[in-house]
Amino acid sequence: MRILVVEDETRMQALLRQALEEESYAVDSVENGRDVFDWVSVYDYDLILLDVMLPGMDGFAVCKTLRQQQIDTPVLMLTARYTVDNRVEGLDSGADDYLVKPFAVEELLARVRALTRRQLSHRSPDLAVGDLTLDTLNRRVTRDGAQIELSAKEYMLLETLLRHPNQTLSRDQIINHVWDADYDAQSKIIEVYIHNLRRKLGDDDNSLIQTVRGLGYRVNGDKRD
Ligand code: CA
Numbered sequence: 001m002r003i004l005v006v007e008d009e010t011r012m013q014a015l016l017r018q019a020l021e022e023e024s025y026a027v028d029s030v031e032n033g034r035d036v037f038d039w040v041s042v043y044d045y046d047l048i049l050l051d052v053m054l055p056g057m058d059g060f061a062v063c064k065t066l067r068q069q070q071i072d073t074p075v076l077m078l079t080a081r082y083t084v085d086n087r088v089e090g091l092d093s094g095a096d097d098y099l100v101k102p103f104a105v106e107e108l109l110a111r112v113r114a115l116t117r118r119q120l121s122h123r124s125p126d127l128a129v130g131d132l133t134l135d136t137l138n139r140r141v142t143r144d145g146a147q148i149e150l151s152a153k154e155y156m157l158l159e160t161l162l163r164h165p166n167q168t169l170s171r172d173q174i175i176n177h178v179w180d181a182d183y184d185a186q187s188k189i190i191e192v193y194i195h196n197l198r199r200k201l202g203d204d205d206n207s208l209i210q211t212v213r214g215l216g217y218r219v220n221g222d223k224r225d
Contacts, residue, residue: 078098
């Protein structure tokens with residue numbers, strides 16, 4: 001999952017980046033409110049963490065403009081001033097949730113998880129294909145009831161594939177969701193991760209994660225709805 005952090009205070013930006021990257025989210029960051037529009041036009045974010053007090057354009061205006069442009073990426077607003085007005089203005093501008101500074105990192109991560117989960121088409125926090133189940137709440141992966149240990153990045157890659165069942169995801173789409181802008185597109189990192197995932201999942205014949213030659217990878221989902 002990929003998150004855009006919009007925060008001009010260097011220390012706060014570094015703190016947010018670190019907390020999210022430790023959870024293996026792909027993170028891009030900008031300092032100026034106006035820059036948000038350039039980034040969202042290029043990348044498909046799963047969440048925007050948006051500070052209110054920003055140079056260029058404040059967080060409320062950024063959020064309102066995003067919504068006017070029909071960009072419905074979840075927005076978690078960060079605000080330093082805890083007043084009811086501030087909160088209401090944030091939600092009125094189209095933000096999905098807000099967090100008051102200073103906040104505990106655990107709370108930030110819990111809200112990030114909650115907001116990104118809302119993007120799932122099913123209300124259940126579980127994603128399933130055949131005998132493979134992902135509990136997105138606890139990031140637990142089981143196959144035929146047996147728990148499978150994945151690295152955080154492997155998990156993100158698998159979740160991305162399972163969130164788009166029956167679709168072939170290109171390398172670019174996978175990179176877009178799982179790795180940040182520092183990623184070297186020439187490297188073979190995706191192939192390496194897919195290989196490791198298949199091995200850990202016991203997908204010896206590549207039937208679970210299929211290679212679509214020249215196009216990318218796909219997971220065939222259950223025909224539930
Ligand atoms: Ca700020």
